[in-house]
Amino acid sequence: MSSVAVPGGLQRPATFYQSVVGKKVVMAATGFVLCGFIMGHMIGNLQLFQGAEKLNHYAELLQSLGGALWLIRGVLLGCVLLHIFSAYQLWRIKAEARPEAYVRKATIATSYAARTMIWSGPIVGAFLVYHILHFTTGQALGSAFIKGDVYHNVIAGFSNPAAALFYIVANVLLAMHLYHGVWSMFQSLGVNHPRYTPILKTVAKIYGWAIGIGNVAMPLAVLTQVVK
Amino acid sequence: MALNLDSKIPSGPIEQKWDKAKFDMKLVNPSNKRKYNVIVVGSGLAGGAAAASMGELGYNVKCFCFQDSPRRAHSIAAQGGVNAAKSYPNDGDSIYRLFYDTIKGGDFRAREADVWRLAQVSNNIIDQCVAQGVPFAREYGGVLANRSFGGAQVSRTFYARGQTGQQLLLGAYQALERQIDAGTVKMFYRSEMLDLIVIDGRARGIITRDLVTGAVDVHVADAVVLGTGGYGNAFFLSTNAKGCNTTAIWRAYKKGAGFGNPCFTQIHPTCIPQSGDYQSKLTLMSESLRNDGRIWVPKKKNDTRPANTIPEDERDYYLERRYPAFGNLCPRDIASRAAKICCDEGYGVGPGGKGVYLDFAESIGRLGRKTIEERYGNLFEIYERITGDDPYAEPMRIYPAVHYTMGGLWVDYNLQSTIPGLFVLGEANFSDHGANRLGASALMQGLADGYFVIPYTMGNYLAQVKPGGVDANHPECRAAKDAVDARTKKFLSIQGKKTVDEIHRELGKVMWEDCGMARNAAGLDRAIKRIPEIREEFWNNVKIPGSGAELNQSLERAGRVADFLELGELMCRDARTREESCGGHFREEYQTPEGEALRDDEKFCHAAVWEYQGDNKEPVRNIEPLAFEHVHLAQRNYK
Amino acid sequence: MKIILNIWRQKNATSAGKMVRYEMPNVSEHMSFLEMIDVLNEELTKKGEDPVAFEHDCREGICGCCGFMIDGIPHGPQRGTTVCQLHMRHYKDGDEVWLEPFRAKAFPVIKDLMVDRSAFDRIISSGGYISINTGSAPDGNNLPVIKKCSDQAMDSASCIGCGACVASCPNASASLFVSAKITHLGQLPQGQAERDRRAMRMVLKMTEEGFGYCTNTGECEAVCPKGIKIENIARMHRDYIKASVLYREESKAGGAG
Structure with a gap:
């Protein structure tokens, strides 16, 4: 008689995902993993400022992980794909949910970062592909790429002003993406408490800024020849 | 043919009447319940509660509302709250006291047995x-x-903020949605219900208009319940919602249901005064x-000084002065009339002198702004939003306004009208409030009728009739539908010069002037002559x-106003013939030397029940005598 | 004062609509916004034109009937206020305002500024209640409720179901409305028995009705005339996640014997 059927068993995860809340939870959960990676990745890379030996040693350490490294890469790739896939679906739902646009629509509370998630996301995604081709597999760096000498590759890569500029722009967008995304992630996962949410919001902002500053600092340092 | 006004009050001591009645009622077998169709018109506290409760019991319920x-x-x-005789605060309350207060507050014009059950x-x-x-x-x-809460000396009002x-x-x-x-x-x-279908003397269905498509439909059932609220909008300006109307009960009246005490209207003392002619409510x-x-x-007439500059000894706290025991908490009708008297004598404040001050300065000083904010924050906001004045800084200006109608379709103890199978709940019936309703009692009555009375009395009625037997093609159904269609066509064919609202305002003005807070024979006679003229203009x-x-x-409003134009006249007729003052009905000719309402229990200790005789024919006034065995008939005294 | 109104006129659900310009030369500052449209409608009626259809009833800000976009904001520029409580003193001579209906797939336009919000009813119907039949309740004081919980439940319960949250949301999400009910009932001890079921069913129904998702922009909270907080939305997500993991439908075996 009842109007809503709640399936059980194996159908449950599918039902969970089918709901608009479920998709957001998937976005937030994958976002959470990616946030952790981004922070770790940045901290590791900041060793650029400590010289070639330190950075290359760090790279060797990562390479020595072997199978574990591939496992991590697999998880990250999965998260990225799920994140993108759910974002795509949610973007489609957004268009469907309001088929006729407003003649006039004011925005009162939405931050610039929140409004531009839909643009910052794909650009950061494109950047990610470039970034892997640039420093991991080397195709984008061409003949200058020396496998294993990360320090050299970074200096060589960022010495190209166009590449460095793309990094700076993309990372500013990434920072903005995180600025809204991190707070939104907690909210989507159901974490909200009047006492702690203001703190969480501040942490999210600091996090966004930190990632932005840290990641922009590297190409900027090479470009301005602070690091050679 | 006179109306059958058998109140069907059960025998026995008053505190056992309801239990006895429940036991004496016939029951419908659980598996038979779904064979019975019940129509509920209105989805407020009375209608919504009734539809949900009867649905739970297993009846086949159709519920109608004109809103979305x-x-x-x-x-x-x-806003205020709902009364109950729980006596949780240990301050001397009891069922008896709630019963007593309601009877007394209603100025002895309600049925004792019904009020006891309510309590x-x-x-x-x-x-x-x-x-x-x-x-x-x-x-x-x-x-x-x-x-x-207003009119009570015990704390018995339960509330959820304002x-x-x-x-x-x-x-x-939510119970209904479930x-x-x-x-x-x-x-x-x-x-929207536009007519009642009566077949072989029983209410068997309604005609509705789908307000989006305009489709006029016939719905048949084994019984019809009206929980369609009050008719305060006869005055045009009232605190009722814009859509509140009399159409459902008025159509039923014209199909033979007696209309009880139409002149009993309640004027609420604390409303925001009118600010201009465009005012909509x-x-x-x-x-x-x-x-x-x-x-x-x-204390000075026509004093235009800002409130805060008027010194303490030049202020007249007239309620505290006249009613020392109850002071500012005296019943609504008394507080309203006192405000009107002040303003009529020229002591009123604000534009047009139509207002009195409601001052919180002393409470803010005593309790602190924070406490006042907690208690009334949202109300103060409403006031500021509408008037632009800050009630924390200066006193509010208030004036009485039409708020509630105690009158309505006459019902017996089982809430059945004079048409078998037509039940009327909540404000739509002539109710348990006599000539004046106490604060926080309307919610109580609506829910009592819907949750706890009608599920029993409906079962008793249905157990005595066979389910079904008529369909939408029955000649009476078709006749009712044709009448509704013809009326709609007529409305649209007039194409005159005045808007519906303009005519409604004219009616409202007459009602407020001559059938408002204080009434007299001359004014009522004038109104009884004037209203048919307005009606005539409407139809032309x-x-x-x-x-x-x-x-x-516009068409929706036209139908409602056309009915108000007929009801208004009946209200005036009722007020004219009730030659006494009681509760909200104050006839200037009948007052004590101190200006208080003077009842005439010899001649008017009854409910007046009006019987329709045909358009433009004088309706017949029937009476249901009221007996008071448990509360002594006495002049209300709130001094 | 003079006010210029641009109003979305649309004859019915299937026809196309457009903005129409009206000039109101004599608007009093004491008028409410709806009273201004009343005056316009009186004039249109006398001219034999179709008056502007808009939803309204109590005009006290509590029934939730009224609501349309004024200059792109549901209920207009004043925070914590429904259209019926908005007064013209907030405007100045010569102001031009734009009125259009709430827009969402789940809120189809009926006429002019009126939309069909019955999707909200269907969501409540799917689980926004406590299952208790009339007459079976224990004494009210048998179940103490912590004052703070009761107050928080009341904060959420004060939702008037006007739909402004959906209208303002860039994704046309009903999350604020649905979460307000989930929070109201979930904060009370009475609501615990059905808490998982409620979250599960209401969220699925919300999705089915075609509402969008929540991107936590906070637009809904900013325009809500009753100040409902998006904290509720987090609670809804929490309840939904938990229910997805733990909730079991009723046993098929049944209880009757």
Whole structure:
């Protein structure tokens, strides 16, 4: 008689995902993993400022992980794909949910970062592909790429002003993406408490800024020849 | 043919009447219940609660509302609270006392047995609502909080901030939605009842108009329940929602239901005064404000000084002066009339001298701004939003406004009207409130009727009739539908010069002037002559654009106003013939030397029940005598 | 004062609509916004034109009937206020305002500024209640409720179901409305028995009705006339996640014997 059927068993995860809340939870959960990676990745890379030996040693350490490294890469790739896939679906739902646009629509509370998630996301995604081709597999760096000498590759890569500029722009967008995304992630996962949410919001902002500053600092340092 | 006004009051001691009645009632076998169709018109506290409760029992219920959702019903606007005789605060309350206060507050014009039952089931209402998740105010220990409310010396009012009506309605609405999901209730949104179908003397269905498509439909059933609220909008300006109307009960009256005490209207003392001619409605400020606010006017006539500059000894706290025992908490009719007297004598404040001050300065000084904010914050906001003045800094200006109609269709103890199978609940019936309703009693009555009375009395009625037997093709159904179609066509064919609202305003003005807070024979005679003229103009000169086969808000209003134009006259006739003053009905000719209402129990200790005789024919006044065995007939004294 | 109104006129659900310009030369500052449209409608009626259809009833800000976009904001520029409580003193001579209906797939336009919000009713119907039949309730004080919980439940319960949250949301999400009910009932001890079921069913129904998702922009909270907080939305997500993991439908075996 009842109007809503709640399936059980194996159908449950599918039902969970089918709901608009479920998709957001998937976005937030994958976002959470990616946030952790981004922070770790940045901290590791900041060793650029400590010289070639330190950075290359760090790279060797990562390479020595072997199978574990591939496992991590697999998880990250999965998260990225799920994140993108759910974002795509949610973007489609957004268009469907309001088929006729407003003649006039004011925005009162939405931050610039929140409004531009839909643009910052794909650009950061494109950047990610470039970034892997640039420093991991080397195709984008061409003949200058020396496998294993990360320090050299970074200096060589960022010495190209166009590449460095793309990094700076993309990372500013990434920072903005995180600025809204991190707070939104907690909210989507159901974490909200009047006492702690203001703190969480501040942490999210600091996090966004930190990632932005840290990641922009590297190409900027090479470009301005602070690091050679 | 005189109306059969057998009140069907059960025998026995008053405190056992309801239990006895419940036992004596016939029952419908559980498996037979779904064979019975019941129509409920209105989805407020009375209608919504009735539809949900009867759905739970297993009847096949169709529920109708003219709004877009049952949650919009005007019960939602009640602010103050709901009374119950729980006596949680240990301050001397009891069923007896709630019964006594209601009878006395109603100025001895209500039926004792009905009021006792109301007081008795009031406790069940609180339990039911708590279980539904109504977030009533709580004490720190987790128990329910109570406050005192206009006209009562005990704290028996349960409340949910200043939104009690909203929360109780949402409780009933959710119960109703649960039944809709379960399939026992079918909800018809944006559907207005335009006529009642009576076949072989029994109410068998209604004609509705779908307000979006304009489709006129026939719905047949085994019984019809009206929970369609009051008719205060006869005055045009009132605190009622814009959509509140008399059409359902008026159509039933014209099909043979007796109309009880139409002149009993309640004027609420604490409303925001009118600001201009374009005004569309008046806004009520909860009476709870009188708990901490002091009402006064300047001692000097036509005093235009700002309120705060008028020194203490030049202020007249007239309620405290005239009614030392109850002071600012005296009943509504008394407080309203006192304000009117002050303004009529020239002591009024604000534009046109139509207002008195409600001052919180003393309470803010005593309790602190924070406490006042906690208690009345949302009300103060409403006031500031509407007037632009800050009530924390200067006193509010208030004036009485039409608020509630105690009159309505006459019903017996089983809530059945003079038409068998037509039941009337809540404000729509002539109710338990006599000539004046106490604060926080409307919510109590609506829910009592809907949750706890009609499920029993409906079963008793249905157990005595066979289900079904008529369909939409019955000649009476077709005749009723044709009449509705013809009326719609007539409205649209007039194409005169005046809008519906213009004519409604004219009626409102006559009603307010001559049938308002104070009435007299000359004024009522004038109104009885004037209203048919306005009606005549309506039927010859109203302009309604558009067609009947679409959403047409002008047409909707026209139908309602056409009925108000007939009801208005009946209200005046009732007021004219009731040659006494009682409760909200104040006849200037009948007052004590101190200006208080003077009842005439010799001649008027009865309910006046009007019987329709045909258009433009004088209706017949029947009476149901009232006997008072438990509360002594006495002049109300709030000194 | 003079006010210029640009109003979305649309004859019915299937026809196309457009903005129409009206000039109101004599608007009093004491008028409410709806009273201004009343005056316009009186004039249109006398001219034999179709008056502007808009939803309204109590005009006290509690029934939730009224609501349309004023200059791109549901209920207009004043925070915490429904259209019926908005007064013209907030405007100045010569102001031009734009009125259009709430827009969402789940809120189809009926006529002019009126939309069909019955999707909200269907969501409540799917689980926004406590299952208790009339007459079976224990004494009200048998179940103490912590005052703070009761107050928080009341904060959420004060939702008037006007739909402004959906209208303002860039994704046309009903999350604020649905979460307000989930929070109201979930904060009370009475609401615990059905808490998982409620979250599960209401969220699925919300999705089915075609509402969008929540991107936590906070637009809904900013325009809500009753100040409902998006904290509720987090609670809804929490309840939904938990229910997805733990909730079991009723046993098929049944209880009757």
